[in-house]
Amino acid sequence: MIALLERFFIDIGSFSFFALRFFREIFNPPFEFKELLKQCYNIGNRSLLLVSLTGFIIGLVFTLQSRPTLMEFGAVSWLPAMVTISIVREIGPIITALICAGKIGSGIGAELGSMRVTEQIDAMEVSGTNPYKYLVVTRIVATTLMLPILVIYGDAIAIFGSYIVESVKGDVSFLMYFNLAFKKLSFTDILPATIKSFFFGFAIALVGCYQGYNCKKGTSGVGMAANTAVVHASILVFLIDFVVVLITNIFIH
């Protein structure tokens, strides 16, 4: 038990040092802009299809599930606003972040892990390149920048999915649906959700990089790094969400 606790605190300490190093390295030249752009493309563009698909299905399902209940109360006209606010405030960011934790977090963990065990990271260091700056900083910055964009895009697709159901079941026009949807949506719904998306992106990439960069035990370690990256990133996403909602409630309501 004591050994487990000791291991836990050592891991927390080593993770904190890894995170602190990011803030130290990000402002020091040389800057790896080319690699950053490449990572933005990899992380953003390659997640689009998955985010589109899950966003669309979430919009469809959420509307289909809510409609009968709202109809019972004669409140079906509230449906567009209710679905939009739920998606923008909570469901969109959380679902997109979890999807990205699975896709991006595990991808980074496995990629850096395999680079570590095949000595590619050592080879970078030998060639005089700072591998932390080249591999870690670029991936963390790219994910932090790309996740809010993916969240906004995923929200839009989900709301469109919801509109499809409403247009088929309720015979609601495009203009009317979006009028009803955005009428109740305020700046205080969008801002905290966007801010927390940056933190989600940072946490997902940081955990993925940490697991991959410190990967040991050969090829089995690579699988473990990818797996642990997803689990830890998902937990961190929920923790960040909880903290942000708590702070938002204090300041906004």
Place this chain on the structure above:
Amino acid sequence: MDKKPVLEIIDLYKSYGNNHVLNGFNLSLYEGENLVIMGKSGCGKSVMIKCLIGLELADSGRIEIMGNDIMKMDQEDLDEMKTEIGFLFQGSALYDSMSVRENLEFPLRRHTKKFGEIHDTTPMVMEALESVGLVSAMDLMPNELSGGMKRRIALARALILKPKIILYDEPTTGLDPITSKEIILLMGDVQKKYKTSSIIITHDVDCARVVSNRMLLLIDGINYAEGKFEELSISNDPKVKAFFK
């Protein structure tokens, strides 16, 4: 030997917990020399070579490369010093996501002090690939190369900065006998062409016989025996004899 050492290790100690890997290891590498280091698996050969290039920090001792104590250097000077050292990794360590050309260009990105601003890297890449006889592989990806080709490309990458010292970490491990022989001959060619000094870590007695000017046996974390291949191979010491059976 009247030549001056380009690399010196003095009283190097390195431990991992209670596992004392290096216990006062000493080494001198002279200009133009091929020094082969042999030792049992896990005896600290790779740790020693990693200490040389800053991948591992020694607990104590001194490492001097061309008269500079690398353990007292700041990061910037150490990075610059690394241009003088080429490293051939045991598993080649080519960057999977980059083509052969990009693999060779990668070390050139940060070393403008040595070469000035490089506007066109093609001549340097071509020269390095010509040295290993693989110009035709320039646009291939690492997964399209055989084990022997990967090792040659890794050597070309080590050569592109025109280093004075090359460190080979088990250069023939995992290769078939014919490819191993080709790599061994290539190492000789490289030394002649680039006038490098080399440290070669190997278990391969054939490799040691062909390339070594001098040999060192690393046993129990110290340099147990030193000498020419011919001298050590007829030694009566059972620990030394075991390597040449």
